[in-house]
Amino acid sequence: MMGTNGKSDDLRFIVIGAGMAGILSGIKLREAGYSDITIYEKADRVGGTWRENTYPGLTCDVSSHSYTYTFEPNPEWSHRYPPGDEIQSYFEGVTSKYDLDEMIVFNEEIVRCEHADGRWQIELSSGGRDEADIVIAATGVLHHPNYPDIAGLDEFEGELFHSARWDHNIPLDGRRIGLIGNGSTGVQIVSALASRAGELYQFQRTAQWIMPSQNPAFTEEEKARFRKDPASMREMKEEFDTGDGVARFTNAIIDADSDEMKEIEAVVLQNLEEGIADPDLRERLRPTYRAACKRMIFSPDYYEAIQSPNVELVTTEIDRVEAKGVRLEDGRLIELDLLVLATGFKADRFMRPMDLIGRNGLKLEQAWSKRPHAYLSISIPDFPNFFMLNGPNGPVGNFSLIDIAERQLAYIEQLIALVRSGRCREVSASSDAMVRFDAERIEAAKKTIWASGCNSWYLDAEGVPASWPFTQKRFHDEMSEPHLEDYDLIG
Ligand code: NAP
Numbered sequence: 001m002m003g004t005n006g007k008s009d010d011l012r013f014i015v016i017g018a019g020m021a022g023i024l025s026g027i028k029l030r031e032a033g034y035s036d037i038t039i040y041e042k043a044d045r046v047g048g049t050w051r052e053n054t055y056p057g058l059t060c061d062v063s064s065h066s067y068t069y070t071f072e073p074n075p076e077w078s079h080r081y082p083p084g085d086e087i088q089s090y091f092e093g094v095t096s097k098y099d100l101d102e103m104i105v106f107n108e109e110i111v112r113c114e115h116a117d118g119r120w121q122i123e124l125s126s127g128g129r130d131e132a133d134i135v136i137a138a139t140g141v142l143h144h145p146n147y148p149d150i151a152g153l154d155e156f157e158g159e160l161f162h163s164a165r166w167d168h169n170i171p172l173d174g175r176r177i178g179l180i181g182n183g184s185t186g187v188q189i190v191s192a193l194a195s196r197a198g199e200l201y202q203f204q205r206t207a208q209w210i211m212p213s214q215n216p217a218f219t220e221e222e223k224a225r226f227r228k229d230p231a232s233m234r235e236m237k238e239e240f241d242t243g244d245g246v247a248r249f250t251n252a253i254i255d256a257d258s259d260e261m262k263e264i265e266a267v268v269l270q271n272l273e274e275g276i277a278d279p280d281l282r283e284r285l286r287p288t289y290r291a292a293c294k295r296m297i298f299s300p301d302y303y304e305a306i307q308s309p310n311v312e313l314v315t316t317e318i319d320r321v322e323a324k325g326v327r328l329e330d331g332r333l334i335e336l337d338l339l340v341l342a343t344g345f346k347a348d349r350f351m352r353p354m355d356l357i358g359r360n361g362l363k364l365e366q367a368w369s370k371r372p373h374a375y376l377s378i379s380i381p382d383f384p385n386f387f388m389l390n391g392p393n394g395p396v397g398n399f400s401l402i403d404i405a406e407r408q409l410a411y412i413e414q415l416i417a418l419v420r421s422g423r424c425r426e427v428s429a430s431s432d433a434m435v436r437f438d439a440e441r442i443e444a445a446k447k448t449i450w451a452s453g454c455n456s457w458y459l460d461a462e463g464v465p466a467s468w469p470f471t472q473k474r475f476h477d478e479m480s481e482p483h484l485e486d487y488d489l490i491g
Contacts, residue, residue, distance in 0.1 A: 011420060014122060014132035015039040016113075016351060018104050019048020021138035021389035021405040023091060024069065026100045028409055029136075038130065039100070040122075042109035046095045048140050050088040055166045055185065055342075057192025058084030059215065061298045065233045066240035066400040069094065073233040075226030081215045081298075114357040115384060118425060118491075134416055137388045138405075141396065142345035142457075148180060152321035156339055163189065163342040170338060174198040178326055178334060180318070181342030182208050184295060187302045189342055194305035201334050202306065203314045203326065206294075206455070207287040209268040212275075213298040241403045250472045253292055253397060256449040265291045275303035284315045289454035295397065347457040348372050348466075350391060358383035358428075371460045375429030375437050375486065376478055377468070378408060384426035384490065385419065387412040393441055395468035395475050396458075407479040414482055418489060425491030433486035444469035 013034060015025045018041035029037050045051050060067050064077035067087065072094050078086060095101060112123035113135060122130040145162040147153070153160065159170045163185045177197045179189055182204045190202050218226075226233050240246060252260035268291045276282040285306070306313055317329040325335040350372055356364035359382040367380055374380050377394030378387055389405045389412075390396070415427050442464055445451060450458045450465035460466045468475055 010036055011133040011416070012131065013037040013134045013136065014110075014120065014130060015136045015138055016110055016354070017041060017048060017138040017140060018046040018095075018100075018106075019050075019138060019140050020091065020402055021140070021409075022046075022048070022136075023095055023098075023100060024402070024405055024409060025136050025138055025389065026103055027069075027071075027094075027098050028413065030098075030103075032413055037103050038132075039104045040108050040110050040124070041104055041106050042125070044106050045092070046100075046104065047088045047091045049142060050084055050091060052143065052164045053084060053166075053185075054168065055084075055163045055189055055192075055340075056172070056196075057188035057190075059188060060084070060087060061184065061213070062400045063236065063240045064218075065236040067402055068233075068237065069402060070234075070237070070406060072097075073226070073230050073237075075223050075230070075233060077218060079215050079217050081213075110354050112355040112357075113386075114355075115359055115386070120386065133419065134385045135387070136409075136412070137351045137386065137391065139351045141347055141350065141390055144346040144349045145341075146344045146346050148341060148343045150180075150318055150321055152327075155323050156321050156325075156336075157323045158325075158336055159338045161340065163340055164345070166340075172196050172338070175337040176325075176335060177201070178203065178336040178339040179342055180340070181344065182206075183342065183344055184297050185344070186342035187297050187299050189340065190311065191299060191301045191305045194308045194311050197310060200308075200311045201314050201326070201336070202311070203318055204284075205317075207285050208294060208297050209287050209291040210271055210275075210302055211264070211268055211291075211296050211298045212271045212300065214300050241400060246399060247472060249296075250397075250399075253449050254444070254469055254471065255447060256290065256452050261290075261292070261449060264296075271303070277307065281307070281313060284313060287454075290449060290452045292449045293452050293454035294456040295458065344457055348392075348460065350388070356383070356386075358386070371462065371464070372466070373434070373438050375434045376411075378412060379415075379427075379429040379487070381429050381431045381434050381488070384428040384488075385416075386428070387415070392466055393438075393468060395472065397467060399472075404475075407476065411479045411482060415487070418484075424489035427487050427489055430486055430488045441469055 013029055015022050018039050022039050026039050060082050063080055064082040067082055068074050074090055109125040110122055111125050114121045120132045120135045145164050161167050173196050176199045178201045179186055180203045193200055248260045252258050252264050319327045319329045325333055327333050362382045372392035374388055374391045377391045389408050390401055395404050418424050418427055445465040448465050448469050458465050458467055
């Protein structure tokens with residue numbers, strides 16, 4: 001609420017989602033002195049994507065000490081790349097350490113959010129209502145499973161689920177398992193199940209480049225050093241976030257003709273040539289598009305797993321799913337006990353299906369009729385005091401989304417400070433800034449590797465890469481301080 005002196009120290013905040021970015025928001029906003037904060041979480045636990053994804057083999061391909069809040073280093077990570085359940089425990093531990101449970105309302109989904117009378121009016125799935133001066137959408141990107149449009153899926157008599165809805169009651173050992181998809185998820189599942197399934201069939205529609213990687217465990221000596229000297233963890237984090245490797249990878253992505261990209265291409269090609277013994281299998285695993293066009297897959301053991309005698313890579317197209325299994329275009333029926341859909345997510349949803357209505361009745365569906373977009377990934381014109389973390393057009397890829405969210409939140413806090421100090425009541429990106437940013441972004445996106453001729457969730461409905469197409473440095477510079485001339489400051 002705005003005080004009579006035009007200043008406000010008791011702004012009311014609503015944060016949508018208690019995943020990585022929602023937890024971060026709760027901690028940082030409270031640290032900044034705000035006390036009236038509610039985080040609404042549709043599920044019964046924190047953790048977001050790490051709560052939803054529990055599939056065998058789940059590992060983050062961002063290094064452990066980088067996939068960590070800067071203010072909460074974790075000397076206990078078991079491996080260089082963290083397993084999913086450790087990440088979930090980390091978020092639960094941070095939530096409890098910072099007493100966030102008291103500000104989180106679980107099992108409550110925000111279904112409508114409308115800006116009226118200078119505040120955000122919130123409707124909840126339970127029928128309840130709430131109000132806020134500031135809304136932070138921390139809803140994540142990949143949370144709506146994509147169910148493939150394959151005929152007969154509902155006729156299958158075995159067990160069937162999406163990779164993000166893993167049913168741990170279903171036995172795996174010795175069984176006939178089918179897996180549709182070979183993105184980061186499908187590849188990790190194959191690696192984990194090759195030694196357990198009786199027969200494992202991976203249905204591949206498009207081949208993937210695989211970057212070799214190693215995932216050694218941290219030794220007890222290393223962990224003891226991390227405990228004693230937290231700076232050593234920060235160094236590892238810095239090295240991953242801003243070090244040469246990431247900078248080179250970013251340069252490669254945004255300039256498909258760069259030397260860095262040629263290096264990446266050479267490594268994945270060598271991995272394929274040397275990693276797969278059978279020439280026929282090698283050809284079926286050879287992509288016909290350039291490396292990193294789809295999100296780069298890192299794996300220490302996928303090629304080994306796919307060559308196991310009980311594992312078959314199926315590249316003949318799927319005709320339909322039947323009661324007993326998957327029927328291929330050539331008439332072959334692959335009988336299965338379990339069929340897993342590792343078919344990805346609808347990446348353009350963001351805070352939807354929530355109805356979001358900004359100034360003068362402007363609906364998000366109208367604002368985003370062409371494509372989801374946000375100025376610097378943070379703010380949408382005419383949606384005042386509504387800010388997104390990991391929103392559209394931000395840096396996604398093989399980077400730490402925690403690092404990105406922390407930088408975005410620090411930037412958003414500077415905008416909120418304008419409201420807190422009474423400089424304005426409402427702040428949102430101006431239409432001019434949005435148009436200019438979008439035009440520049442789309443032009444730059446054409447040069448990226450994502451636009452080099454493949455299909456992926458990086459592309460919007462018109463085939464334009466949606467992610468941040470500039471350097472990492474530019475993102476860091478932009479996030480250091482808002483250019484206020486790019487914002488409508490009202491009231
Ligand atoms: P994805 O990369 O979107 O891959 C989906 C897979 O399903 C693709 O192989 C796709 O084939 C296939 N597919 C979709 N519809 C199909 C259909 N109708 N018929 C046959 N195949 C179909 O999804 P994901 O593997 O779940 O990964 C999504 C993202 O989550 C990743 O890119 C990454 O950002 C994140 N992730 C990260 C990690 C990690 O850190 N290691 C692990 C898992 C996920 P096409 O290629 O032919 O479209």
